[in-house]
Amino acid sequence: METGFVLPDLEAEDTAEFWAACQRGELVVQECAGCGRWRFPPRPMCPHCRSLEVRWVATSGRATVWSFVVPHPPLLPAYGELAPYNVVVVALDEDATIRMVGNLVATPEGPINEVDPTTIEIGEPVRVVFASVEDVMLPRWMRAPKG
Amino acid sequence: MAQSIRDQVAIVGIGQTAFGKGLADSELSLACQAISTALDDAAIAPGEVDGLASYTMELNREVDVARNVGLGDLTFFSQVGYGGGAGCGTVLQAAMAIATGQCHVAVAWRARKRAAKTSRPWAQVPARLADHWQWSRPFGLLRPVDEVAMLARRYLYEYGGSRDQLANVALAFRKHANRNPAATMYDKPLSREEYLNARWISEPLCLFDNCLETDGALAIVLAPAERAVDLPHRPVLVHAAAQGLPRQHQTMINYFNDDPLEGPSWAAARQLWRGAEFGPAEVKVAQIYDAFSPLVPLSLEGYGFCGRGEGGAFTEGGALEWPDGRLPTNTSGGGMSEAYVHGFNLVLEGVRQMRGTSTSQVDGADTCLVTSGEGVPTSALLLRN
Ligand SMILES: [Zn+2]
Numbered sequence: 350m351e352t353g354f355v356l357p358d359l360e361a362e363d364t365a366e367f368w369a370a371c372q373r374g375e376l377v378v379q380e381c382a383g384c385g386r387w388r389f390p391p392r393p394m395c396p397h398c399r400s401l402e403v404r405w406v407a408t409s410g411r412a413t414v415w416s417f418v419v420p421h422p423p424l425l426p427a428y429g430e431l432a433p434y435n436v437v438v439v440a441l442d443e444d445a446t447i448r449m450v451g452n453l454v455a456t457p458e459g460p461i462n463e464v465d466p467t468t469i470e471i472g473e474p475v476r477v478v479f480a481s482v483e484d485v486m487l488p489r490w491m492r493a494p495k496g
Numbered sequence: 497m498a499q500s501i502r503d504q505v506a507i508v509g510i511g512q513t514a515f516g517k518g519l520a521d522s523e524l525s526l527a528c529q530a531i532s533t534a535l536d537d538a539a540i541a542p543g544e545v546d547g548l549a550s551y552t553m554e555l556n557r558e559v560d561v562a563r564n565v566g567l568g569d570l571t572f573f574s575q576v577g578y579g580g581g582a583g584c585g586t587v588l589q590a591a592m593a594i595a596t597g598q599c600h601v602a603v604a605w606r607a608r609k610r611a612a613k614t615s616r617p618w619a620q621v622p623a624r625l626a627d628h629w630q631w632s633r634p635f636g637l638l639r640p641v642d643e644v645a646m647l648a649r650r651y652l653y654e655y656g657g658s659r660d661q662l663a664n665v666a667l668a669f670r671k672h673a674n675r676n677p678a679a680t681m682y683d684k685p686l687s688r689e690e691y692l693n694a695r696w697i698s699e700p701l702c703l704f705d706n707c708l709e710t711d712g713a714l715a716i717v718l719a720p721a722e723r724a725v726d727l728p729h730r731p732v733l734v735h736a737a738a739q740g741l742p743r744q745h746q747t748m749i750n751y752f753n754d755d756p757l758e759g760p761s762w763a764a765a766r767q768l769w770r771g772a773e774f775g776p777a778e779v780k781v782a783q784i785y786d787a788f789s790p791l792v793p794l795s796l797e798g799y800g801f802c803g804r805g806e807g808g809a810f811t812e813g814g815a816l817e818w819p820d821g822r823l824p825t826n827t828s829g830g831g832m833s834e835a836y837v838h839g840f841n842l843v844l845e846g847v848r849q850m851r852g853t854s855t856s857q858v859d860g861a862d863t864c865l866v867t868s869g870e871g872v873p874t875s876a877l878l879l880r881n
Pocket residue numbers: 381382383384385386395396397398399400
């Protein structure tokens with residue numbers, strides 16, 4: 350159980366729905382009700398058509414690794430204890446320009462330093478999992494079979 | 497339409513404090529010392545200063561600086577945002593203010609006691625994040641180095657770059673610092689072997705891919721070009737200047753758009769070159785913002801010294817090194833080996849190159865590019881003499 354992590358505000362107007370969906374085990378993005386485009390991170394206005402209306406749509410939760418880093422100390426204590434760990438940016442299968450920051454883990458509730466970082470490859474397929482940290486469900490990523 | 501600022505304003509004075517860690521003087525004292533030195537260098541009395549420009553992250557307020565240095569009635573004072581992206585923007589705003597008559601003598605400065613641990617923004621995260629950091633920090637992407645390393649890994653992957661190319665950057669700037677007695681790393685040479693064996697900070701970036709942690713302050717004085725000819729130093733003209741915040745950009749964690757590797761430098765560069773009478777091929781020396789080594793190849797691409805993906809290869813063969821490289825860069829040692837004061841030392845080194853007084857003076861240098869942070873909303877300057 351991780352403690353001392355930096356965590357999101359679950360009640361901020363523009364982003365609460367994303368974190369609420371994580372609690373339900375859903376990875377959602379905003380779909381503009383005006384023009385249908387997806388966007389992430391969440392924001393109130395569509396930069397394409399300026400609509401304020403959105404639908405929150407569940408994604409497949411499938412993605413590929415776009416890039417990754419392996420932080421080493423000095424770090425905030427809660428993270429320093431786990432270092433070296435990985436941080437990945439993944440690109441969603443449905444739209445490769447929708448990217449999210451996360452961690453590659455070996456099991457859904459496993460620590461962020463369990464996967465050998467020398468084995469991580471850009472382009473490898475992953476699927477979303479959710480890990481509880483305090484009152485937040487953080488989306489993380491596990492390796493998925495290709496295709 | 498309104499006039500251009502081209503060559504209308506000159507940098508006529510420069511001043512800086514010593515660089516170090518744990519300097520005894522307060523940040524306010526450091527700022528005042530640098531500004532005072534710059535005014536003496538320009539032979540301009542403090543009471544003539546009626547314009548100020550600095551960073552939004554500058555903790556010294558205009559009122560306090562003015563009350564200490566004895567500045568005159570201020571009619572222009574502005575701040576530029578986004579940390580290391582702001583440096584050249586402060587010069588741009590001061591120059592615009594002078595060119596349009598909003599003020600007549602302006603000071604731009606940056607003072608920082610960076611080495612104090614509490615001054616590191618990433619060490620001051622609030623309990624709960626409601627801003628854009630909620631998309632990165634919960635996952636342990638905490639520091640600027642982590643955020644840049646993410647782009648660097650992707651860059652090296654897409655273009656087949658290598659750590660050797662990043663080492664070219666670090667080693668070139670260290671060599672320049674080894675010639676500059678004011679530089680933090682003046683007496684500390686760096687070998688490629690030391691670079692390659694250094695401890696990781698955020699893989700793929702190691703210790704020597706990072707800038708220094710520095711206490712210090714630097715200031716410049718700007719005045720109309722026609723006045724500059726009567727002042728002690730060879731006038732250094734602000735030939736062109738630009739800010740750049742490209743569409744759909746997110747500061748530091750620019751992962752959420754179509755092309756994250758085309759950063760703010762590209763947007764600033766388009767405006768910069770539009771305002772200039774020469775192009776990248778005529779730039780004799782460059783001061784490129786280097787909080788982290790990968791920002792240099794990215795900036796080389798953005799400002800048009802090479803094509804997309806060619807910035808890493810550009811660094812080969814000593815291209816960034818004084819005296820014979822095709823583009824001697826960060827000739828005082830830059831943020832990685834002289835001092836990291838949010839990139840403002842790069843502005844002063846640009847001025848020294850145009851005066852002919854750098855410790856790694858490029859022969860016949862009559863044009864200099866100075867840039868601010870890539871990866872954040874940025875700014876850039878072209879200086880000429
Ligand atoms: Zn829309």
